[in-house]
Amino acid sequence: MVADEKVKSCRRDGCDFATSGVCLDGFDPLENCPNLSESPSVSLEPEEDSDHGEQNVQLPEGEALSLIDAQTLMRAERTGVVVVGGWTGSGKTTLLTSIYESFLDAPFAGQLFAGSLTLPGFEKACHDGRMASEGESAATQRTNPRLGIRFYHLNLVAQLGGERCQLLIADMSGELLREACNSSEDANKLRVIKRADRFVLLLDGEKVMNVSNRQLAFNDARLILRSLLEEKLIGSWTRVDVVFSKWDVIQRGDDTTRDFIVMIQHEILSRFEGRVARLKFFSVAARPETTESPFAFGVADLFREWIDRDPPVCRPPRVSRIDIKCDREFARFAYRIEAVKGEP
């Protein structure tokens, strides 16, 4: 069995796709077929390894999961699905990597890291922000639109209480979302958003700061929400988080910027609050430009919502200064308390 080769098969009775290559239900593209599987589990088929002369077993590649792999997982186990969307450069992948990087340092947002099927995928996504890349400044590789929606996987256990949670966080290129806003046909390709428990819309803080761009940024956010609603990809079943990214940049703004953000929040609330399950606003600086803000500022508050199965009702929007005291310290504190409690 070759490493890169994945065997597709169909679970539908009577469909012999595995041998004929023809989908009985005529799905085109094939990826839309809900019965098609490309199992990410360990294959037990031995492989003769030329280097070692031993019989080897292929392990899953561990990259971010394809839609089909993610659907297989969703069917097998209860899984929370969070789709992160936003225009190119708004910080979607940086937000994801900041969550993973936070777990590398300590428990995060009251959760213990309990495993991941996509460790190599996370590591690759983090690479351009690491010293090993030898880059002069931290960066994030642009998400390739040709890959479609990719899912990062996390198994979590609550530090206090021990509840388990499996989470898939979907990352997609800004181009895919833009296409979905421009055409119903393209929107149909993003039908997985319909399955999401939560849609997270990132609003680029740098654009909000820029007087020339801010109206366009606001309009784009409004357009994305309206398009997804009208295409019925989100609706009364979806919790929506509107996230102002790069908050450390916004914080340098004057009262005009802050007033503009308040206006955005009120406008979005008034237009969309009653049309989705819940609508909340967050401010994050996933990878701040300077040391004035802690790494992953505000991300724990957002991430906690993704875990919380019954979050509190939507609170009025608030624009405040960044509290330098990092919520990570709370996470460490809670961990210590739990550790002490667990001692004999």
Place this chain on the structure above:
Amino acid sequence: MSVSEPSSFLLIGFRGSGKTTFLAAVWHLLEAQEIPSALFAPTLQPDREHLNSIRRHWLLLEPTTRTTLRDMQTVSVKVEDRESGTGASIVIPDFSGEVFLMQWEEREVLQDYVKLAQLSSGSVLFVHPYQLKPGPRIPPRSAAVNNKEGERDSVPWKPEFAPTQVQIVDILQTYLRLAENRPTRLAVVISAWDLIIDEKITPDSWFTVRLPLLAQFLAAREGTLEVKYFGVSAQGGELPGDKAKLEKARNPSERIYVFEDGKRHSDLTTVLRWLMTD
């Protein structure tokens, strides 16, 4: 003396993490009986060439030769619990560190490893404090999103760049999946403990501070995976620097340094006894 079913234990760890030195020192304790160790070998097993060979290096205070994929051995030893009189057969494959590296870097696992992981009754994870590779982030200066492929002159990602704790989590995930996540025990051995003894920290605290992701991963499995931490210096010091000092020991067994439950002793067989306890 009652004899229970053979127990198979996996030694998990990268190259140079101390697996073979551990095995050599354990075999010496079992066979030589220089100190009243928790376990001892009442009889010699028919095949003991590999164990005697690695013990020879250990006794001569020579660095143990690296186990390669070609010279991996599975050792089988009969032991008796000195306190209870219970006898047992234990099987320990001496896997090369390459077996674990290839799991992360090449996404492949040896067929033999799969079989032994499925049968294992428990395992020992080896971590060497001086071999931990972190994954430091570029400090904040001027973050930017790479909008054009190839614009930045950066080094492409390689699996070896991943922090050690991430690689170990991945290897343990594979092991637990192969063992079908059945309740099991994992002894965590922090090798070369003599090198960090001055830090006055317990092995579990050290582990939590230095390998936080891995510590979370293990803590999250409480209930299905029982974990115990040991600080171990199977050689007793750093070679060749401490050779002269180590040669002065009354007997080689006393060179061994084990930090367990807040106490220091020399009986490395307690690691195996803990794995064997019901």
